[in-house]
Amino acid sequence: MRGDAASQFSREYAVPQVELSSVSKQYGNGRAILDSLTLSIAKGEFVSLVGPSGCGKSTILKLVSGLSPTTAGEIHVDGMSPENARETMSFIFQEATLLPWRTVRQNVGLGLELERVPRERRHAKVNSLLDLVGLSHVGEAYPRELSGGMKMRVSIARALATGPRLLLMDEPFAALDEISRDRLNEELLRLREEQKWTVIFVTHSVAEAVFLSTRIVVLASDPGRIHADVAVDLAYPRTAELRASPAYEQKVIEISRLLRDARSLAESGA
Amino acid sequence: MKQKIFVFLNAIGIFAALLLLWQLVIWLGHVPPFMLPSPWRVFRVIAERFSSLAESFEITATAATFGLLGSIVVGVAIALIFAQSRWVRRMFYPYTLLLQTVPIVAIAPLILMWVGAGWGAVTLIAFIICLAPIIANTTQGLISVDENLIHLFLMHNASRGQLLLKLRLRHAVPSLFVGIRISAGIAVIGAITGELFAGSTSVGRGGLGYSIIYALQQLQTDYLFALIVAATVLGFLFYFVVSFFEWYFLHKWHESARTPEVE
Ligand SMILES: Nc1ncnc2c1ncn2[C@@H]1O[C@H](COP(=O)(O)OP(=O)(O)OP(=O)(O)O)[C@@H](O)[C@H]1O
Numbered sequence: 419m420r421g422d423a424a425s426q427f428s429r430e431y432a433v434p435q436v437e438l439s440s441v442s443k444q445y446g447n448g449r450a451i452l453d454s455l456t457l458s459i460a461k462g463e464f465v466s467l468v469g470p471s472g473c474g475k476s477t478i479l480k481l482v483s484g485l486s487p488t489t490a491g492e493i494h495v496d497g498m499s500p501e502n503a504r505e506t507m508s509f510i511f512q513e514a515t516l517l518p519w520r521t522v523r524q525n526v527g528l529g530l531e532l533e534r535v536p537r538e539r540r541h542a543k544v545n546s547l548l549d550l551v552g553l554s555h556v557g558e559a560y561p562r563e564l565s566g567g568m569k570m571r572v573s574i575a576r577a578l579a580t581g582p583r584l585l586l587m588d589e590p591f592a593a594l595d596e597i598s599r600d601r602l603n604e605e606l607l608r609l610r611e612e613q614k615w616t617v618i619f620v621t622h623s624v625a626e627a628v629f630l631s632t633r634i635v636v637l638a639s640d641p642g643r644i645h646a647d648v649a650v651d652l653a654y655p656r657t658a659e660l661r662a663s664p665a666y667e668q669k670v671i672e673i674s675r676l677l678r679d680a681r682s683l684a685e686s687g688a
Numbered sequence: 689m690k691q692k693i694f695v696f697l698n699a700i701g702i703f704a705a706l707l708l709l710w711q712l713v714i715w716l717g718h719v720p721p722f723m724l725p726s727p728w729r730v731f732r733v734i735a736e737r738f739s740s741l742a743e744s745f746e747i748t749a750t751a752a753t754f755g756l757l758g759s760i761v762v763g764v765a766i767a768l769i770f771a772q773s774r775w776v777r778r779m780f781y782p783y784t785l786l787l788q789t790v791p792i793v794a795i796a797p798l799i800l801m802w803v804g805a806g807w808g809a810v811t812l813i814a815f816i817i818c819l820a821p822i823i824a825n826t827t828q829g830l831i832s833v834d835e836n837l838i839h840l841f842l843m844h845n846a847s848r849g850q851l852l853l854k855l856r857l858r859h860a861v862p863s864l865f866v867g868i869r870i871s872a873g874i875a876v877i878g879a880i881t882g883e884l885f886a887g888s889t890s891v892g893r894g895g896l897g898y899s900i901i902y903a904l905q906q907l908q909t910d911y912l913f914a915l916i917v918a919a920t921v922l923g924f925l926f927y928f929v930v931s932f933f934e935w936y937f938l939h940k941w942h943e944s945a946r947t948p949e950v951e
């Protein structure tokens with residue numbers, strides 16, 4: 419299904435990498451979580467989803483990854499159904515979700531192991547990834563011996579091991595202190611320069627969203643829908659200095675205002 | 689180091705004080721030896737009849753070991769079935785509770801009737817009494833896997849077998865050990881209880897439980913005490929062996945096996 423020329427063509431040029439058309443979601447017979455949401459994300463975009471708690475951000479990632487089925491509407495990733503496109507994606511969760519009984523090295527190699535990649539290729543890949551995230555010196559350590567930031571790096575290395583083209587990140591740095599978070603943000607952008615994935619990134623931090631993204635989608639809740647869809651036209655590569663620039667601050671203020679609107683919309687019951 | 693020696697001396701001191709208290713009760717209360725033998729007499733009978741004591745010890749230890757090992761194998765297998773679906777658990781879980789609540793002394797005579805006296809019946813009783821904690825704890829471990837970890841595996845298109853072997857079973861190991869630790873204690877109790885009923889096919893020779901009954905009938909109270917000491921030692925032995933395996937398998941990664949930095 420993946421190899422033929424026609425679908426290759428359509429995937430690269432015509433079809434957006436991720437497309438949600440009129441997607442609705444309801445858990446069981448509960449209230450509507452998402453209502454007729456349409457969103458398309460092109461190859462190479464870094465899209466952040468921000469919105470009030472409970473508006474359905476995590477749900478969107480679960481739908482895109484096929485971990486949870488849609489109630490109505492369609493989702494295509496690379497022109498395929500989410501289940502079929504899984505090997506092109508990696509999911510990074512809020513907690514590092516490492517397997518505590520595996521060493522750092524074994525954790526990073528987990529995805530490759532599950533996909534039955536031969537041992538030598540796996541080792542080589544794991545080594546280069548540990549280098550990439552600066553954890554070569556703790557390869558044999560167990561997760562409980564690591565700091566929160568290091569665990570998150572392991573989690574990122576593990577996600578990158580299978581060579582994804584789409585990263586789904588659900589508040590990956592929320593549990594970290596601000597300094598580690600800023601550092602990891604910068605590292606993430608540096609890695610993206612090399613690897614060019616598409617990213618859907620959920621966060622509660624507007625500053626983080628602005629720093630990272632090419633585009634920010636502000637969601638309103640009950641039911642979840644798009645309140646604003648804003649391009650972030652700040653040039654890459656973005657470095658720590660960007661955080662002091664007026665253009666950046668301007669953007670943070672703009673998005674914060676939109677987020678406040680979205681929130682008050684929800685509270686007034688509209 | 690100094691502290692360790694101090695703790696050790698303390699323990700010895702308390703032990704000596706208890707022995708002294710025991711001796712005092714005999715002296716002051718004029719208790720006859722067939723009611724309560726002196727500590728010294730108990731020591732002597734342990735030395736004198738060491739070989740028969742060791743034989744009983746070995747018989748009971750063997751039954752308890754096989755009962756425990758059997759319950760681990762069968763218990764994990766049942767837990768694996770229980771972990772498959774909530775529906776299966778609802779249907780059959782109550783019966784494990786039954787297994788746990790039925791007093792073993794009540795069903796021991798039945799087992800004796802069905803399989804006949806001897807080591808088979810004793811091992812079976814130890815096995816039955818060990819089973820419930822293994823099933824309950826292992827099932828809990830198998831089903832309490834973090835949802836995100838399952839999602840992680842699904843994202844890599846993990847097979848059912850990979851999910852079971854690389855995630856659920858590994859995750860259940862600490863819980864399995866909780867079960868084994870509980871069962872190790874009661875395995876010894878189960879075997880001795882079994883022997884009280886079904887201990888031996890030849891008069892005068894059998895496990896600790898059988899010998900306790902025999903010593904009681906013969907009014908060999910000092911030997912009875914020696915048997916109690918042996919039973920206690922066996923219980924401790926089981927506990928230490930299980931603790932060792934638990935440490936061996938878990939100390940590298942599991943929180944419970946981490947040496948605490950603050951007490
Ligand atoms: N498995 C589930 N079953 C039932 N309801 C669910 C389930 N998962 C999420 N929900 C509900 O769906 C709504 C959206 O949840 P979701 O986790 O997507 O929100 P979120 O935007 O990620 O929130 P937060 O910012 O707090 O993480 C919530 O009201 C939640 O209660």
Ligand SMILES: [Mg+2]
Nearest residue numbers: 475476477588
């Ligand atoms: Mg969420």
